[in-house]
Amino acid sequence: MLVHQMARRLFRPVLGSAAGRVNARIPPSLKVGREFRTVRSLLRDSSDWPLEKLHAWQLERLRSVVTHAAVHVPGYSRLFRDAGFDPRDIRSLEDVRRLPFTSKEMFRDALADFTSGGPPRFGRMYVTTGGSTGIPFGFNQHKALFDLDAAFVVEAWGLAGFRWGDRVGILRGSFVGTAEAPFRQYNESLYRGLELSTYYLTPESYPRYRNALHAFRPTALHVYPSAGHIFATLAAEAGDAGGFPEIRAIFTASEHLHPWQARSLRKAFPQARVFDLYSNAEKAVFTSWCDRADVHHAWPQYGILEVLDPTTGQDAAEGAVGEIVATSFWNLATPFLRYRTSDRARVGTSPCRACGRPWKTLSRIEGRVQELVVTADGRFISMTALNMHNDLFDHVRQFQFTQREVGRLELRVAPKPDFTPEHQQRIQREMESKLGTAMQLEVIVVDAIPRTRAGKLRFLEQYLPIQYEGGPVDDDSGEQP
Ligand SMILES: [Zn+2]
Numbered sequence: 001m002l003v004h005q006m007a008r009r010l011f012r013p014v015l016g017s018a019a020g021r022v023n024a025r026i027p028p029s030l031k032v033g034r035e036f037r038t039v040r041s042l043l044r045d046s047s048d049w050p051l052e053k054l055h056a057w058q059l060e061r062l063r064s065v066v067t068h069a070a071v072h073v074p075g076y077s078r079l080f081r082d083a084g085f086d087p088r089d090i091r092s093l094e095d096v097r098r099l100p101f102t103s104k105e106m107f108r109d110a111l112a113d114f115t116s117g118g119p120p121r122f123g124r125m126y127v128t129t130g131g132s133t134g135i136p137f138g139f140n141q142h143k144a145l146f147d148l149d150a151a152f153v154v155e156a157w158g159l160a161g162f163r164w165g166d167r168v169g170i171l172r173g174s175f176v177g178t179a180e181a182p183f184r185q186y187n188e189s190l191y192r193g194l195e196l197s198t199y200y201l202t203p204e205s206y207p208r209y210r211n212a213l214h215a216f217r218p219t220a221l222h223v224y225p226s227a228g229h230i231f232a233t234l235a236a237e238a239g240d241a242g243g244f245p246e247i248r249a250i251f252t253a254s255e256h257l258h259p260w261q262a263r264s265l266r267k268a269f270p271q272a273r274v275f276d277l278y279s280n281a282e283k284a285v286f287t288s289w290c291d292r293a294d295v296h297h298a299w300p301q302y303g304i305l306e307v308l309d310p311t312t313g314q315d316a317a318e319g320a321v322g323e324i325v326a327t328s329f330w331n332l333a334t335p336f337l338r339y340r341t342s343d344r345a346r347v348g349t350s351p352c353r354a355c356g357r358p359w360k361t362l363s364r365i366e367g368r369v370q371e372l373v374v375t376a377d378g379r380f381i382s383m384t385a386l387n388m389h390n391d392l393f394d395h396v397r398q399f400q401f402t403q404r405e406v407g408r409l410e411l412r413v414a415p416k417p418d419f420t421p422e423h424q425q426r427i428q429r430e431m432e433s434k435l436g437t438a439m440q441l442e443v444i445v446v447d448a449i450p451r452t453r454a455g456k457l458r459f460l461e462q463y464l465p466i467q468y469e470g471g472p473v474d475d476d477s478g479e480q481p
Pocket of ligand 1: 290291292293297352353354355356357
């Protein structure tokens with residue numbers, strides 16, 4: 001307790017600017033608009049709707065957003081005309097399949113065409129994305145969409161015990177503060193937050209982070225899996241595993257959560273539920289883990305989520321992997337309809353086997369198409385398949401794959417102090433057995449692995465232009481950590 005009090009005293013003066021302090025006093029409840037409350041009550045009302053009622057509601061939303069696109073968005077009017085599609089053709093949810101596909105390239109090349117000339121006229125914001133897909137592009141959202149999204153997040157996280165306005169520690173990679181005080185306290189629509197800059201996080205600076213968290217007393221962490229993994233590793237190394245009993249949940253988002261990352265988080269925070277959420281900047285898709293199992297619920301109130309077999313273009317079967325194609329009900333400024341996300345998932349059971357909700361589930365998000373490597377004989381291997389479920393990387397602080405040419409892969413490892421040449425040989429041997437003979441692997445020991453400007457630690461730097469069109473991709477056993 002004394003340590004906490006001291007930490008609080010040391011920590012207070014460095015909480016940032018005057019503006020930051022004012023911001024930190026405005027409670028989350030004053031930072032949301034009407035849409036937040038409207039959507040939140042919708043989510044509460046509809047949480048136990050039977051399938052029939054849910055489908056009727058979805059059908060109405062689908063018709064409404066498709067009609068809006070046909071009338072107000074020239075790109076869609078043209079697309080529908082070329083495909084011989086009329087919004088009146090939508091008579092059941094299955095008719096979503098009549099809609100033509102859209103892709104990142106289409107929005108990138110003709111954004112003006114895909115922007116609504118009608119509502120919403122006000123509060124429009126231009127948003128850019130594409131860092132992780134290699135296809136940078138921008139689009140429009142109306143401001144209310146952020147509130148609306150927040151309502152979904154509050155309800156999703158609520159399944160893991162989160163209450164709106166809770167204190168949350170944030171490890172998401174922003175540059176905040178300085179090397180001496182890499183923190184910023186601020187409130188936003190979801191929580192009262194303490195942001196900790198991952199950029200300055202090293203074994204030497206770790207104690208400052210621990211003290212800052214102890215002083216702030218968050219009940220949850222909101223992390224990029226890569227940043228959370230680094231923090232968890234340092235905490236475990238410092239003998240602090242289990243030393244944050246007040247943290248009851250760790251919310252991962254924005255990057256693919258690999259099993260080894262979930263495992264290191266659970267090791268450092270044994271009292272916390274690791275809880276994954278998957279969405280994208282386009283706000284076309286929203287899934288989060290079930291309260292009773294580590295499977296993703298596709299929230300039916302957000303939109304229609306399809307997982308399509310890359311070869312046939314039909315719905316992928318239960319247990320199979322396909323591309324996520326999303327139709328969002330909510331973004332009217334730049335509607336995303338039957339949008340190919342480039343993300344892949346494994347189809348789970350419906351209804352959910354763990355909780356019984358009559359929703360679609362994904363037993364796993366398999367990562368992005370860009371998380372594939374290409375062998376000399378042209379096969380794709382998913383990074384998920386390269387997950388090691390044993391102690392292979394226990395003597396490594398960080399690692400990163402790089403592919404610059406077909407059939408060759410570099411693996412950089414930043415070792416822990418106890419790393420030996422035998423550990424390096426074992427990594428070489430075991431990874432080679434996973435990659436097969438059509439991939440040459442070079443293991444390179446480095447001091448540190450640089451993070452991207454956004455503070456993410458990219459697990460794979462893929463320099464090849466990957467076009468995923470099916471084929472044998474993934475032979476992972478599906479084993480969970
Ligand atoms: Zn469930």
